[in-house]
Amino acid sequence: MSELRWHPLLGEWVATATHRQERTFLPPPDHCPLDPTKPGGFPTEIPEPTYDIVVFENRFPSLRPDPPAPAVEATELYRVEPAHGICEVVVYTPNHSATLATEPVEQIYKLVRVWTDRFRELSARDFVKYVFIFENKGEAIGVTLHHPHGQIYAYPFTPPRVARELDECLAHQERTGHCLVCDILTEERRDGRRIVAENDSFTSYIPFFARYPYEVHITARRHLQALTDMTDAERRDLATAIKQVIAAYDKLFNLSFPYMMVLHQRPSDGATYDHYHFHIEFYPPLRTATKLKYLAGSETGAGMFINDTLAEEKAAELRAHVEPVVWKFAQQATDDAGHVGSATRPEGNE
């Protein structure tokens, strides 16, 4: 049973999805539902092995294209709506034991193109107002399946966290005539201490206002609002930027680093959002190799984050683990095309 219940105190929707209590929880590696089905083996979610990346509708969705009627009746105070939307799973690779960080940058480039296609496809549905692409990685985040995968939620509204960013960006634009995220990027690049990595199209940094110790933002250097605004060179540069950040994460404590990765793009409701700016945010829960950053009373009950660290110091730590990303096809692409695009040369930390 799933439905949307209105939270009148916060002015936002809460989804109930009681069927999700029954979803598969940390199965043994030989019974992973995200592996390709093996001949004679148990049927998994993916009935064939021939793919680079596969996307499918979540078997336990909190939002559905054809949602059931709500189980309870609405009142004037307590609004209830069907849980309309789409929940997709994006399986990054057939390789069960991989992570996105261990995959070659070419596979991340494929993923960026799949994200772009899903954003385009889901945005075209008339009931979809916001396409939210994200990954939860690691048991510390609450992941129930270890096979490398991400998710996409297509919401029937702009979710409140993004709506708040949009409001701030619009207010800044009206006040200054500038894009807020462009101004943040300019400030971060001018200061430089919090920069983790950079290439022609993207800058990765732990922002001045980071709420998590290793919270990295990857921001497009050109003012654009969505994956579909990018050139192919920018998509390759985005793959490089992601690879550098998550590979550095793993090296930081010599462990597979847990994180939430979220893509912030413009809504898909048909309105104009030139005041917004595409970026990716990472929220890793670790503050040391063995200690978690809990969202406790102040963070959860008051909405004020307390960061036990300084972004300048954490960025320096992370920057020390950033390594160049070498594209395997760089030489051949040069030979085929007669020139090299901006993302085909090995990328390093400047």
Added chain:
Amino acid sequence: MNSRRITIEGNRYLVFYTFDDEPQLGAVADAGAQLSAQPNDTNTSANAQLRDTDPLNVSSTDEVDQAVAHPRQISTDEQIATRSKPREGEDRIV
């Protein structure tokens, strides 16, 4: 050739993406390189001109399975055809 193949299982769809990757580094890459020299460019008309049509180049290879590749597949494009808004880029200069 990159491809996207869609199958339906029960009332859910799967989309299989395969890439034959030696990326084309043609005019689009050149344009990106030129723009990258102008970070924080707020000229959105330049953005509009650079919005490409399809990152996968799948339009000619998009397939919907006809229930032959796997016994659980059902031949239909009913879910995929429900979109009513134009796909991004369809109405833009490329």
